[in-house]
Amino acid sequence: MFGGCLNLLLLLVLISAVQGQEQKAKSSRFLWISDVHFDPFYSQPQAVTHAHSLCAAESSNDTFPYGQVGCDSPLKLITETLRHAKQTIEENGGIDFIVVTGDICRHGNDLLENPVESTRQILRRVFKVIQSYLPDSHILATVGNNDFTPDYYIDLEQTENNTMLNMVTEAFHDIFISTDEETSFLSGAYFARNISEALTLISINTVIYSSEHSPKQTYIEDPLGQFAWLAEQLQIAMDAGRRVIIAGHIPPSVGSYRRAQQWHESYTNRYYEVIKDFFPDVIAAQLFGHLHTDEFRLVNPTSSGDALSYPLFMSSSITPIYGSNPSYRLVEYDTTSGMFLDYDTFYFRLNSSEVSWIQAPSFREAYNVSDMSNESMELIVQKLSDDSSNESKSLWVAFLSRQNVYSKQGGNCDDSYCHREWICTITSITEKDYESCVYTPFDTPATLPLLIFGLLTFLACLLTIIWRIRICIKRRGYLSHLQETSDPVDGDLQVEPTGSETIHNEALPPIS
Numbered sequence: 001m002f003g004g005c006l007n008l009l010l011l012l013v014l015i016s017a018v019q020g021q022e023q024k025a026k027s028s029r030f031l032w033i034s035d036v037h038f039d040p041f042y043s044q045p046q047a048v049t050h051a052h053s054l055c056a057a058e059s060s061n062d063t064f065p066y067g068q069v070g071c072d073s074p075l076k077l078i079t080e081t082l083r084h085a086k087q088t089i090e091e092n093g094g095i096d097f098i099v100v101t102g103d104i105c106r107h108g109n110d111l112l113e114n115p116v117e118s119t120r121q122i123l124r125r126v127f128k129v130i131q132s133y134l135p136d137s138h139i140l141a142t143v144g145n146n147d148f149t150p151d152y153y154i155d156l157e158q159t160e161n162n163t164m165l166n167m168v169t170e171a172f173h174d175i176f177i178s179t180d181e182e183t184s185f186l187s188g189a190y191f192a193r194n195i196s197e198a199l200t201l202i203s204i205n206t207v208i209y210s211s212e213h214s215p216k217q218t219y220i221e222d223p224l225g226q227f228a229w230l231a232e233q234l235q236i237a238m239d240a241g242r243r244v245i246i247a248g249h250i251p252p253s254v255g256s257y258r259r260a261q262q263w264h265e266s267y268t269n270r271y272y273e274v275i276k277d278f279f280p281d282v283i284a285a286q287l288f289g290h291l292h293t294d295e296f297r298l299v300n301p302t303s304s305g306d307a308l309s310y311p312l313f314m315s316s317s318i319t320p321i322y323g324s325n326p327s328y329r330l331v332e333y334d335t336t337s338g339m340f341l342d343y344d345t346f347y348f349r350l351n352s353s354e355v356s357w358i359q360a361p362s363f364r365e366a367y368n369v370s371d372m373s374n375e376s377m378e379l380i381v382q383k384l385s386d387d388s389s390n391e392s393k394s395l396w397v398a399f400l401s402r403q404n405v406y407s408k409q410g411g412n413c414d415d416s417y418c419h420r421e422w423i424c425t426i427t428s429i430t431e432k433d434y435e436s437c438v439y440t441p442f443d444t445p446a447t448l449p450l451l452i453f454g455l456l457t458f459l460a461c462l463l464t465i466i467w468r469i470r471i472c473i474k475r476r477g478y479l480s481h482l483q484e485t486s487d488p489v490d491g492d493l494q495v496e497p498t499g500s501e502t503i504h505n506e507a508l509p510p511i512s
Helices: 002-026 075-091 115-133 163-175 179-188 223-239 265-278 363-367 374-385 390-403 416-427 431-438 445-485
Strands: 027-033 097-101 138-142 191-194 199-203 243-247 283-288 295-299 310-314 327-334 340-348 357-359
Touching: 027 075, 075 115, 075 327, 075 340, 097 283, 115 138, 115 163, 138 163, 138 199, 163 179, 179 191, 179 223, 199 223, 223 243, 223 265, 295 374, 295 416, 340 363, 363 390, 374 390, 374 416, 416 431
Parallel strands: 027 097, 097 138, 199 243, 243 283, 283 310
Antiparallel strands: 027 327, 191 199, 295 310, 327 340, 340 357
16 A cells, blocks of 8 residues: 555656646747947947936046946947847757847937938847847847937838838848848838747837827827737737737836826827737737836726736836946746746946846746736735835835846835825826826825825915905005095095195115
């Protein structure tokens, strides 16, 4: 009998091991980089400079060879990032593909002598550098606002021989794996690619929906036909039983800087209307960049508590221009469902005297969840919203530390009102949503300062009214007194001159 139990135990261990191997085989990784912002003119007079940095100083090549806060990425930072990424990838068993969520070019290309050609060359050069370090990995890139010139510019009415579409298509040429991809991209800077038998990646052009897009052409209901194309691609994936990852540059939500609305509201509504029938059964994840920070959103376009919210994941940047440490991500995903399981962030300490790469806690470790599913994202937001718990405090530390990738740029946010602003940022799609979320009266202690201010304003107005009423009463009494002491003639009050018709003011004292 003992031998039978032992055999059964061994069989259970074997089954568990096989299941573990199958589960492990179902997951794989891809490299995710964003907002490279390559500036080939770093340490030269044409360099981009932000916040009084020494980007154009010739000495920067020696003192800050990998870049500095306030400057876009020098080539040395990009090659060092790819060198370390290649090493990490080899140590972790390889990757399936590379995602680049836009803004490959530096800021301010329109200031260069030949803006369109300069932008094209910068784009091509970055792709060639990536391919030189990771030649066996396909690149799936999206176009960002700085990948057009001027920034955010593309004329949607130029339907034939569009200057911007021609330029970016030529620049992206080397990453396409079929003529269908290139033809699609030429029509609107969007394309789709089947990554595996079970997974499709869709690259969309978000610049055309941006609140900053120029020229202003919001009267166009479906710019470049992308909404119709996206709906068609999602339907094709559904019919084939495939899952989809959508990648773009600018997220359809509120930004964390000034809490500005990122897309025009009509386009935001249309986007969520298109994807609602395909989430979550078809759409596995949505990836964006643009903010230069490590963040996520959990938005509910229907404003219904019963409806499933949409997670949006935003990658931090390689460029350090706005203060984040340069970084990249290795994302672990389920190869069958496409669902994100976890990701590791690797960041570069610019203030170090030597090359120093650090691996941050993974997403699951930082937020204490089992995966990156809708349920896990809902749980994170729920815990962040509860300021009374110790776990909430530790999650806020993790969230705020990760935002600027463990740099010193992030400000203090240790009170309930600041936390409320962040919760509203995470869950809002439009500025109107954000404002109604933040300024809802009587619901949380965060509104106490607003209530006190309102009460004081009301009291001040009330005292002013009382003071004015008293003045009016005194005036009426004074006028009544004048009427009683005057001799009316034919019903009119006669005022006699007192020797002179000119009234002279008394001399004012000199100003010392």
